[in-house]
Amino acid sequence: MTSNTWLPSHGRVGKRRAAAEIRRDAEFAAFTAGAAGRLLHTATLLTGDREQAERLLTATLARTYADWLRLRADDPYDQxxxxxxRRFACRPWWRRPRGGVLARLTAQERLVVxxxxFEGVAEEQTAAQLGLPTDRVRAIGARATATLRSRRYDPAGPAPRAADRTEGRPPSGRPQEPARTVAEARDRADRAARRAAEKVAP
Structure with missing residues (x-):
């Protein structure tokens, strides 16, 4: 006879919930170990600013962590x-990107490029995610590529140099490590979950 037999039903539920939380944390940690750096690079390309990129990534990972049980059945990275x-595209106009390696591009052009x-997403998938017709995405990509080539930088060519990847980083202070960003995202998701639970508690 197992020890669970002697536990009241709410105790067994609590143990199962704790085990599920541990499993979720382990799965999310494994995911972020491989994906956080790449997502941070993507966020930096979009925002042109390392500090803004870290804030964008923190908000993104907080949502990903909160929805992990649903997302893990699909491709968590794509999600x-x-x-x-989505969060970048919804930013107000006064927070549009100004610097970075893609400094000459508009926000929409940055998204497409x-x-x-850089992410290797198919044209049709890019169009679907941005809510644009495929031919519109093709035209935006062609215009952005022409703009970058006029500066002798081709996004379809070799990856940018390490120095270019950090262009737009704040001049002072040490850039935040992806692991720290992940920890902040997890704390943020936990706080949001606790607030939601308090609202529905009798």
Whole structure:
């Protein structure tokens, strides 16, 4: 006879919930170990600023962590990237990007170039995610590529140099590590979950 037999039903539920939380944390940690750096690079390309990129990534991972049990059945990276892109696209006009390696591009052009050339997302998928016709995405990509080539930088060519990847980083202070960003995202999701639970508690 197992020890669970002697536990009241709410005790067994509590143990199962704790085990599920531990499993979720382990799965999320494994995911972020491989994906956080890449997502941070994508966020930096979009925002042109390392500090803004870290804030964008923190918000994205907080949502990903909160929805992990639903997302893990699909491709968590695609879902996290979609959330990051959605949050960037919804930024108010006064927070539009100004610096970075894609400094000469508009926010929409940055989205298309980053997804198509740096993330390798197919044209049709990019169009669907951005809510644009495929031919519109193609035209935006062509215009952005022409702009970048006029500066002798081709997004479809070799990856940018390490120095270019950090362009737009704040001049002072040490850039935040992805692991720290992940921890902040997890704390943020936990706080949001506790607030939601308090609202529905009798």
């Amino acid at each position: 996290a990237r979609a959330e990051l892109v 980053t997804m198509r050339y």
